[in-house]
Amino acid sequence: MESAIDEHRAESAAxxxxxxxxxxxxxxxxxxxxAIPIWWLGMAAATRVDFLAxxxxxxxxxxxxxxxxxxxxxxxxxxxxxxxxxxxxxxPGDGTPLSDEEALAVTxxxxxxxxxxxxxxxxxxxVFDPRxxxxxxxxxxxxNNPGYIDPHTGKHR
Numbered sequence: 001m002e003s004a005i006d007e008h009r010a011e012s013a014a015x016x017x018x019x020x021x022x023x024x025x026x027x028x029x030x031x032x033x034x035a036i037p038i039w040w041l042g043m044a045a046a047t048r049v050d051f052l053a054x055x056x057x058x059x060x061x062x063x064x065x066x067x068x069x070x071x072x073x074x075x076x077x078x079x080x081x082x083x084x085x086x087x088x089x090x091x092p093g094d095g096t097p098l099s100d101e102e103a104l105a106v107t108x109x110x111x112x113x114x115x116x117x118x119x120x121x122x123x124x125x126x127v128f129d130p131r132x133x134x135x136x137x138x139x140x141x142x143x144n145n146p147g148y149i150d151p152h153t154g155k156h157r
Contacts, residue, residue, distance in 0.1 A: 016088070022081035029077050039068040 023029055043065075046052035055061060066072055098106065123131040127139045136142055 017081055017084045019078070019081050022084075023074065023077050026077075029073075032073050032077070036068045036070055036073060039064065 043056050046056040127135045130136045
């Protein structure tokens with residue numbers, strides 16, 4: 001029993017993509033991670049150097065702050081990892097496509113279920129439908145409601 005569990009864990013771990021492979025290995029990831037500390041060190045130096053302060057105070061620097069924010073790099077570089085990870089959950093389909101008759105039967109069945117669900121919803125929420133329970137009982141238009149009968153004449157209003 002233990003060996004079956006260990007084999008399953010080993011198989012699932014071997015098939016998983018490594019996050020580090022997406023965040024560190026490509027050349028553009030290495031370049032981006034190298035540029036991030038350089039950018040923020042330049043911003044720290046801008047407190048002492050006037051021409052850097054002018055540059056880091058500009059609009060372009062605002063966009064570059066977002067570009068060189070570490071979480072931006074994690075999100076962008078992690079897209080490939082997430083895509084590969086999600087592709088591992090669903091394998092390629094090995095079924096056959098439905099014929100036109102089968103597709104029509106499925107469509108008909110889905111619409112019948114939809115109509116049945118809408119009838120049940122209508123029955124439970126329509127104040128004029130006796131199947132709606134308390135909505136029907138408390139409805140003044142209900143002939144059995146005491147408010148519908150005129151107490152002076154004893155007849156329906």
